[in-house]
Amino acid sequence: GIQVEQSPPDLILQEGANSTLRCNFSDSVNNLQWFHQNPWGQLINLFYIPSGTKQNGRLSATTVATERYSLLYISSSQTTDSGVYFCAVRTGGGNKLTFGTGTQLKVEL
Amino acid sequence: DADVTQTPRNRITKTGKRIMLECSQTKGHDRMYWYRQDPGLGLQLIYYSFDVKDINKGEISDGYSVSRQAQAKFSLSLESAIPNQTALYFCATSESDGRLPPGELFFGEGSRLTVL
Numbered sequence: 461g462i463q464v465e466q467s468p469p470d471l472i473l474q475e476g477a478n479s480t481l482r483c484n485f486s487d488s489v490n491n492l493q494w495f496h497q498n499p500w501g502q503l504i505n506l507f508y509i510p511s512g513t514k515q516n517g518r519l520s521a522t523t524v525a526t527e528r529y530s531l532l533y534i535s536s537s538q539t540t541d542s543g544v545y546f547c548a549v550r551t552g553g554g555n556k557l558t559f560g561t562g563t564q565l566k567v568e569l
Numbered sequence: 570d571a572d573v574t575q576t577p578r579n580r581i582t583k584t585g586k587r588i589m590l591e592c593s594q595t596k597g598h599d600r601m602y603w604y605r606q607d608p609g610l611g612l613q614l615i616y617y618s619f620d621v622k623d624i625n626k627g628e629i630s631d632g633y634s635v636s637r638q639a640q641a642k643f644s645l646s647l648e649s650a651i652p653n654q655t656a657l658y659f660c661a662t663s664e665s666d667g668r669l670p671p672g673e674l675f676f677g678e679g680s681r682l683t684v685l
Contacts, residue, residue: 464611493673501657501679508673546611548674556627557674559611 462487462551464560472566473537481532481563483547491550491557492523494532498543506532506545537567572596573677575660581683588647590680592660601643602661602674603627603635612659618643650684657681 463486473479483492494506507514507521509530514521518537523530534541544562551558573594582588592601599620604612614627616635624635632654634646647654660677 491672495676501681503659503676503679505673505675548611556614556617557612559613561609561611 466560470564483530489549495546575677575680579681590645598662598664600663603645604659606657
């Protein structure tokens with residue numbers, strides 16, 4: 461099956477710093493989503509981005525499907541950005557969303 | 570109110586007990602899913618349903634069963650819970666407009682299950 465690798469696995473930032481999270485995948489995809497799992501376990505949809513670039517406030521994402529990667533940018537990070545960021549992809553006509561193992565982000569004051 | 574609601578949010582039970590997790594949605598989506606998350610890991614698909622008459626096994630369906638009572642309701646059952654089913658369980662929905670693949674997934678808030 462498709463492999464989804466996220467980097468870095470862990471990241472500690474000072475409040476106000478910027479960061480880039482990466483998601484590499486091993487096969488063509490037709491669905492890619494970024495999620496934020498907050499410390500209470502809730503999964504929050506960030507982006508549905510099988511290709512192209514999207515922005516939402518301090519967050520933006522870019523997927524280059526032909527090169528099999530996606531990037532999530534967090535600017536001016538805040539402590540509320542802490543948690544785990546997951547990339548998830550779907551291939552072909554399948555119904556399974558395959559998740560990466562996540563990037564654990566901690567934003568400190 | 571959340572568009573995808575799971576109950577209970579937290580449950581502690583004993584080995585051998587039957588447990589049901591319920592999911593209801595107000596998004597009007599045809600497709601519903603149950604995922605499991607173990608600590609420090611991503612999510613794995615247990616079962617999914619395209620409509621009330623369509624139920625499909627995911628990658629880790631052993632030990633679980635599901636029921637799609639209506640378009641808006643999809644429940645997950647553990648007939649005889651065991652400790653390694655301790656996990657965080659998520660229900661999700663996606664729309665179906667006749668095209669493949671299905672689109673964006675929307676998740677419920679999760680149900681934390683502990684089996685002693």
